[in-house]
Amino acid sequence: MTKFDQAKAYAPQEEGTGFFDDGREIELLHFVYSHPDLENIRGSPEKVLQAIDEYGRTKKYLMNVGEDKGRIVCDLIAEVKPEVMVELGGYVGYSCVLFGDAVRKAGGQRYYSLEMNPEFAAVIMSLVDLAGLSDVVKVVVGSSDASIARLHAQGLLKHIDLMFLDHYKPAYTTDLKLCEELQLITPGSVLAADNVIKPGNPPYLEYVRGSVEEKRRKLGAVVKSQSLPGKTVNQYQKRYGEMKFNQSPGNPNLVYESQLVHSFEPTGVPARRRNSSRTAVGMKAMFTSGHLPTMAIFHRHEPKNILLILLSVLCLPISATITLASFLYICVSKDEATRPQLHATSRRKTILVTGISMTKGLIIARLLVKHTPHRIIAADTEPIPFTSPGRYSRAIAQFYRLSSPQGANTKPYIDSLLDLIRREDVHLWISCSSVVDAIEDGEVMRSAQKERRKRFHAVQFDSDVVNKLHEKDAFIEYIQNIGLLVPESHRCTSAAQVEDILTKSASRNGTEKPKGGSKRFILKPIGVDDKARAQMMTLLPLSAGPKATASYLSTLNISSSNPYILQQYITGPEYCTHSLVVRGEVKAFVSCPSSDLLMHYAPLPADAPLNTKMLDFTKRVAEDGGEEFTGHLSFDFLVEGEGQDARLYPIECNPRAHTAVVLFQDTPVMAEAYLSCFESELTMRKPLVVPAQPAHSYYWIGHDLVTLLLIPALTLLFGEGSVEEVKSGLETLWEHLVHWRDGTYVAWDPVPFFVLYHVYWPSRFLESLVRGKEWSRINVSTTKMFAC
Secondary structure: OOOOOHHHOOOOOOOOOOOOOOOHHHHHHHHHHOOOOHHHHOOOHHHHHHHHHHHHHHOOOOOOOHHHHHHHHHHHHHHHOOOEEEEEOOOOOHHHHHHHHHHHHOOOOEEEEEEOOHHHHHHHHHHHHHHOOOOOEEEEEOOHHHHHHHHHHOOOOOOOOEEEEOOOOOHHHHHHHHHHHOOOOOOOOEEEEEOHHHHHOHHHHHHHHOOHHHHHHOOOOOOOOOOOOHHHHHOOHHHHOOOOOOOOOOOOOOOEEEEEOOOEOOOOOEOOOOOOOOOOOOEEEEEEOOOOOHHHHHHOHHHHHHHHHHHHHHHHHHHHHHHHHHHHHHHHOOOHHHOOOOOOOOOOOEEEEEOOOOHHHHHHHHHHHHHOOOEEEEEEOOOOOOOOHHHHOOOOOEEEEOOOOEOOEOHHHHHHHHHHHHHOOOOEEEEOOOOOOHHHHHHHHHHHHHHHHHHOEEEOOOHHHHHHHHOHHHHHHHHHHOOOOOOOEEEEOOHHHHHHHHHHHHHHHHHHOOOOOOOOEEEEEOOOOHHHHHHOOOOEOOOOOHHHHHHHHHOOOOOOOOOEEEEEOOOOOEEEEEEEEEOOEEEEEEEEEOOOOOOOEOOOOOOOHHHHHHHHHHHHHHHHHOOOOOEEEEEEEEEEOOHHHOEEEEEEEEOOOOHHHHHHOOOOHHHHHHHOOOOOOOOOOOOOEOOOOOOOOEEOHHHHHHHHHHHHHHHHHOOOOOHHHHHHHHHHHHHHHHHOEEOOOOOOOOHHHHHHHHHHHHHHHHHHHHHOOOEEEEEOOOOEEEEO
C-alpha cells in the first residue's frame, strides 16, 4: 500500500458519536457557498470536492469516503461503465459528486443517492446542483430499504449495475438481500462496500462469502447486529431510536466473487486488512477500505479463456507423463483388471452407448467391456470434430459421430441415430442423453423397437414417458396422482395467474399460520433455460409488497408458449439419485448430496434411512410404469427433517442417466444389471445393485485445480486473498487426490482423461474466444458450457 500524503489529512475524528450530525453539515454548506472562489467552483465537480476537502482539513472532520478510497471506486466505475449506479448513504454528497461525475464520464445514465436524513439530503442536493450534476444524480430521501422498494415499484429502478454501500452498517446485508429479491442485483452486478474491515461488518462478509448451500440453510434467519461494534450499531439511536430492518430472504442462489482492498481514511489512518473473500463465478463484490482488484480481470471473457488454455498447456507434461506411465503399466501388468475382455464369443452382441463424451456414458461403456463378453460401440454429437474424450476410449470398438440438431429441427439427429442402430445391428442401446436430447432419444427408442421388435432392447424411456417425467409441471401432477408427497405446485401461463395464486396463498397463511412462517414460492420456466437459472431462487411473494411482486413478474415472459411452474419453496438440504430400471423393477440405486453444480460425489450408505426413503419413492414410480418401463431414472429431492422423520419433496425428475453412475465404477454386478434387459440372459431375480464397498467418492481434477488452487493462488498473488484460503484449498485438494478418485481417469484407459483436458476443453475455450460466445461456468463431467 502506498504512503498517505499527510498534507491531505482531514482533522482528527472526534471520539464517540460526536463526529457528525452536530450542525457541521450545514456549516459545510455555508463554507462552500461563501468560498471566495465560488464562481469558479460552480459547474465543476472537481472544485466542489476540493472545497469539501478544504473544510474537512481546516475546520472539522467529515465522514467522507475520501480521495484515496474514492479513487478505487472511480477506477471501478471506469471499468464497469454502469448505466445505473446506486449509493446507500450519501452524507454530505462527497461520494455522490465524485462518483456521479465518474458515472457521467463513463457514459452512465443515472446515479441514485439514497439518504435517510433530510438535512443531509438537502446538503447533497445543493452541492450536486452546484457541481452541475443534477442531470445525472437523483437524491432520494428516506430509509434505504423503503426507498429501494419505492423506486422499484415505480419502475424507476429496474437494475443496479454498480452499488456503493456506505450507510448504516447493520443494513448492508438486509438491503443487499432486498435488492437480490427484487432482481435489482443479478449476475454481472458489482458491489463496493466501505468500512467492512474497520470498524467491521461480519454479517455482511459472512453473507457475500457464503455458499449457496450455507445461505439456503440460513434462509429466513434474522440478521443479528451483536457482532458489529457497539458504536456502529448505536450511532443513529439518538435521532431515530431503535432501527428496524426489512427481512427479505434475498436470493441464496447468487454467488459472489469478492476481494478485499485496503487504503486510508481521509484522516490518513490506514484501514486495516484482516481477511480476503472467496471467489466464485457469477458476481463481483468489492470491499473498499485500496487499489482496484486485479483479480477481476480474470473473470472477463477473453482473459479467463486464455488463462484456462494456458493452464492446460502448463499441465500438459504432467498429464502426458501420467498417460505414458499408464500405457507402460498396461503393457507389463498381468492384472486382468487392466485388460478389457474384447474376445468374441458365440453369444456376443452389439451394445451401443450414446453420450460417451460425458463421464456417465464413459463409465457405463467401461463397466460393460470389462465385465461382459459383448462388443461395445459408442456415439455422440461432437461440437468440434475429433475432440470427444470418449472417442479415444479403449472400452469401445468403434465411435460414431451423430448429426447435431439444427435448431428446432431434430430430424438429422434422430435419423443418424436410427441409421446407426440399423447399420450396426444393435441389440442393446444404452442412452446417456443430455437434457437437450432426452425427448429425441425417446422418439428414437419408439421407432427402433417398432422396426426391430424383439431383436432390439433399449435402456431408454419412450417419448411419452420422457415428456411426463421431464416437464416439471407434468411430473409433479403425475407424482401427486400416484399418491406421493409433492410440494404445492402450479402451472402458470401468465403473470396475472401467478399473482392470483400468491394472493390466495397469503390469505390462507393469514388464517392457518403455517409452521415455519408464511409459505413462499419459487418460479421456474418449465423448459430448459440456462440463462434463467440465477433467477429461479427468487422467493415469492416479494417482501417489498404486492407492487414489487407485480413489477418483478412483468419482467418475465410468462405465456402459454413459455409456461412457468410456481412451486412451494422447501427449506432443507438437496439430494439426487441415480437408478437403473428394467421392466418396472429397480435394478441399481444410489443417492448422494446434491448442489446446483455438482462436481463432488459421495454416496449415502445403502442402509441410511434417507437413502431407503428415496429408494422406496423410486420403486413406487418404477412399479407404476409397468413392464414397458425401462430406462435410467434420477430424482432431485429437498428434504425436511432427519432420519426416520425426514420428509421427501421431489422437485424434479431426470428420466436419463445421472453422473452419479460414476459411483458404480468399481461394481462389476452393475454390468449384469444392464444385461437383464435381455430376457434370455437373466432369468433369476438378483439383489439390488448398490456401489461396491468400500465406496469411493469422486471429483474432477480440472475443476478442483481451478476452484481450490488457481483462483485462491491468483487472489493471494495480487494482494486480494489470504494464505488461509490457499491453505484450505490445498488441504481439500490433497484430500481428494489421496482419498478420492478422479471421475474420468483410470489406469487401463487413460486417453479420455488426457483428451478431456488437453483437446476438448482447450478447443471449446478457443472456439469461445473466436466466436465471442460468452459463458458463465462449465461442468467438466458433462462437458457442458453454460451460456451467459
